[in-house]
Amino acid sequence: MPAFRYLIEPLDPKIHDRESFICEEPALNDFIRKQANRESKANTSRCFVLTTKESPTTIRGYYTLSATSISLSNLPEKTAKKLPNRDKVPATLLGRIARDLSFKSEGIGEHLMFSALNRAYLASLEVASSGVVIDPKNEPLANYYANYGFIKLQGDESSIRMFLLMKDIESNTR
Template structure:
């Protein structure tokens, strides 16, 4: 990752030039992401080439969430407290510019690392993603994410697994 820097979204980043091939994600970064940061609705992190610090090679968002304990597989829940909801961190959006193939795994690795770091200060038992389609589900599965039985497009990764990664 020495060729890239991942940092919070700021005014220096050229949000308009980003193109991941998905209009809704391009629009989010260009028009909504800064507002989400200001309103504390999501933290937005940007991956930029070290040689072009204003260019956005990719981005992801994080926010706190929870998931019903009953939605998780029983083999995981037996190690968790019996609260109705389990604390979690949601990777809400993750996208890479089409000009930077292969950086999706760098983005996810940075997001997982950040989740593990903050979970020691703000408790979270799992990391959650909402996969958009089969390709996204396959991508997240490679990193150990598991589909929820009742919500196949919602996937989770136990924080303990992320700590090992």
């Protein structure tokens, strides 16, 4: 399906069919059904859904964005030198990203990722953000995100946290 047929818009529970969304991760299914709208109303995250003009109620994928901060000490030295010398710097958290299994072969993951990064970049023009943070659940996902330029943060060994500089996103949006 050509990319121009995709629509990515804020979740609207009156329009979008959250109950039919099924991805590989049950927690992501539960989130879109039970929490996404609540978090939006509470201003803790925003959920954006991918649909089509032909089927505007069917959620083919979604992602969430929210504000966070990261410690400069967790960044590799080469990256930290590009940012102001502060304890913490503002960032945008790409908290969740998922695609419906029914549309697995459509390349939706890439559309979601580019939309999330572009939206984070555009928001950073109004509200400061040094980059995008993502928390992959496993090494294969970390390797996938590394293909987009994300680098692993140092620190907590019990989880994987990755970061992409906003300047790198900016250079890819031109």
